[in-house]
Amino acid sequence: MNKFIGHIDTLLNYDQDKSYDFFTNNDNFHVDLVKMKKAGIKLAVFAVYVESKYKPFWALERTLELIDRFHNLIESSQELQLIKDLEDIESLLENDKIGALLAIEGGEGIFSESALRILYRLDVRMIALTWNQRNQLADGIGELETNGGLTTLGKKILSAMEELGIILDVSHLAPAGFWDIVKIAKKPFLASHSNVLNVCNNKRNLDDEQLKAIAENKGLIGLNFAPAFLVKDKKADISDVIKHIDYIRDLVGIENIVLGTDYDGIDNTPKGLEDLGKLDNLKEELLRRNYSLQEIEQIFILNWLNFFRRIWG
Numbered sequence: 001m002n003k004f005i006g007h008i009d010t011l012l013n014y015d016q017d018k019s020y021d022f023f024t025n026n027d028n029f030h031v032d033l034v035k036m037k038k039a040g041i042k043l044a045v046f047a048v049y050v051e052s053k054y055k056p057f058w059a060l061e062r063t064l065e066l067i068d069r070f071h072n073l074i075e076s077s078q079e080l081q082l083i084k085d086l087e088d089i090e091s092l093l094e095n096d097k098i099g100a101l102l103a104i105e106g107g108e109g110i111f112s113e114s115a116l117r118i119l120y121r122l123d124v125r126m127i128a129l130t131w132n133q134r135n136q137l138a139d140g141i142g143e144l145e146t147n148g149g150l151t152t153l154g155k156k157i158l159s160a161m162e163e164l165g166i167i168l169d170v171s172h173l174a175p176a177g178f179w180d181i182v183k184i185a186k187k188p189f190l191a192s193h194s195n196v197l198n199v200c201n202n203k204r205n206l207d208d209e210q211l212k213a214i215a216e217n218k219g220l221i222g223l224n225f226a227p228a229f230l231v232k233d234k235k236a237d238i239s240d241v242i243k244h245i246d247y248i249r250d251l252v253g254i255e256n257i258v259l260g261t262d263y264d265g266i267d268n269t270p271k272g273l274e275d276l277g278k279l280d281n282l283k284e285e286l287l288r289r290n291y292s293l294q295e296i297e298q299i300f301i302l303n304w305l306n307f308f309r310r311i312w313g
Helices: 010-016 033-039 059-075 086-092 113-121 152-164 175-184 208-216 238-252 280-288 293-312
Strands: 003-008 041-049 080-082 098-105 124-128 167-169 220-224 257-263
Touching (some): 003 098, 003 220, 010 041, 010 059, 033 041, 041 059, 041 086, 059 080, 059 113, 080 086, 113 124, 113 152, 152 167, 152 175, 175 208, 208 220, 208 238, 280 293
Parallel strands (some): 003 257, 041 098, 080 098, 098 124, 220 257
16 A cells, blocks of 8 residues: 655754665664655655754755755655656656655745745745744744744745645644634645644644644644654554544544654654554554554545645646
């Protein structure tokens, strides 16, 4: 069964280990091409995450460096396909390639609408306005004491993103910013790697009203595999991932659930999901829990396809 995953931090692997090679099996990292093929990955969203040491003054420089790294990967392999629009998505379904969609996690480098348009021309197609900190667009979830919403620039950037067809990711936003988006967004949006607050009380997770708002907007909730977001004692296994799936299904329906994973951006993983190559273990456990193949296919790929068609159709 083919699968789409909504958030991996694999571009940073080269900074952690200079010997990292995306095209060969790497035991010390969650993602590489070998594991993608084993798991049946058909599309992955590669995140450009700018580490705190580069913020704010070198954020744009670091953003461009990681975008260059992404394009170098694409250009180095006939097995990867750059995804920029719905035509690319539809063609991907007809070939044997793995799609790669470029995202930015934290908009510190987006200082104007002109900068956004340049990033679009560099093939950025998804943006989370913040990471955990405040920036010129909004407050991140780490700023709960102030809990600021979108700035004037942030609202302009959101509008420009929708005009360009750049997908909005609300993971990491402070609640006030989330609700600003609910009020003003004209297109569906997603939380690419966020879980359920009522299952695990972590500030990065979404409460029931946020989950309902995403569903009403015809958006997506992408499950994060970080144990700290899955279970209180931080020792997670596949059953803990399924508790979040169960909760979202019962609250808003199966059609809003997808996989984010956050592989290569998390220190620990649930037992049984130690790397991307183990993803079929989740399928088998869902089958044991009486999820139908149709429901599993919705979570793994169909909900993604419907979302892309709503955004780019």
